[in-house]
Amino acid sequence: MAAPGGSTATVLVADDDPLVRTVLRMALTGMGCAVIDARTTSEVIHLDPAVSVDLVILDLNMPGGTAVESLDALSARVSAPRVLLLSDEDAPALLDRVDGFARKPIELADFTRIVRSLLPDGSGGSSDRAG
Template sequence: MADPEPTDIVVLVADDDALVRSVLRMALASRGLAVVESSDVEETGRAAQAQALHLAVLDVNMPGGSVLDAVAALRASHAHLPVLVLSGDMSAPAELDNADYEFARKPIELDDFLERVERLLSPTRNGSRP
């Protein structure tokens, strides 16, 4: 099978676990997506300011702040950025009750992960998101 055509779509993968970042990066790259990585909340904010992002995948627990801090940093630069929050907890963190994001429990099956990514990126691929 041929490799997918690379796209200009950029996904931020923010997780303090290098192995998780690597696995998610490889899965996303297999779909032709460009990936930017960060390992803490501060780095996530810098990446959001420096890149034109189309999706963010955030671990719920990262050094340097809360997941709410990470979402706020992302949304400061990208107001309508879709966010997928990953956590080993059974449910989404209470502090995100009013945030616009999608939640998935870790460990996440790669097929489920990629399906969610495709769904979250569908407005971008169809040209309806800035």
Template sequence: MKNVLVVDDDPSIRALIRLYLESAGYGVVEAADGREAMALLDGQAVDLVILDIFMPEMDGLEVLQVLRGHSTACKVMAISGGSAKIGMDLLGHATIFGADLVLEKPFGEATLLGKVRSLIGPSAG
């Protein structure tokens, strides 16, 4: 089974992504912020990190920098719904910092799963 770490400070977003991923056969681990994500990544390997950009404690861009400084083995999909509100293309910045793909919120199940499969393949493969 392929495992995905979902990092978002909004519990409803994490729950929705978990529902989509688990229904497709992926294993899911959750973190509420960047610090929690980094602690989880110290203890286990994951195939993909789905990473929100706007979070307290340690934001997604900071997590990306640390991840890419240590390893490029794990794929990263950055997600955000706030870039347009502040007039900055933070998802574009995420690709500069090493995100493999970006996805703007809101998104549907088919879109999310299509992007996940394009990065790490089907859940059982």
């Protein structure tokens, strides 16, 4: 997937489950995305500000902090990425802070469709959050 200007879209996969990270990485790289990983909330919070991220796939429950702390850090970035929250439980209190929500386990076709709608490649609109 290309970001504006023809560059590759970068996706941060933030999940403490190595199998989930691997499967999502494979799906995203198959879509042409560059992928970086975070295993803990702390890794999300301390992500190098020089690293530009277009989309974050965020697990609701990770060690090292809360999803709210991750969302606060992501929204404070110079260019706030869009966020797809993944969880095996509902998170109604956070839905107004994210761009999409999907329940685990997610079918690959559904995941791909949601990601395409959130990436800034022309089919998903811009990376600016509406609202």
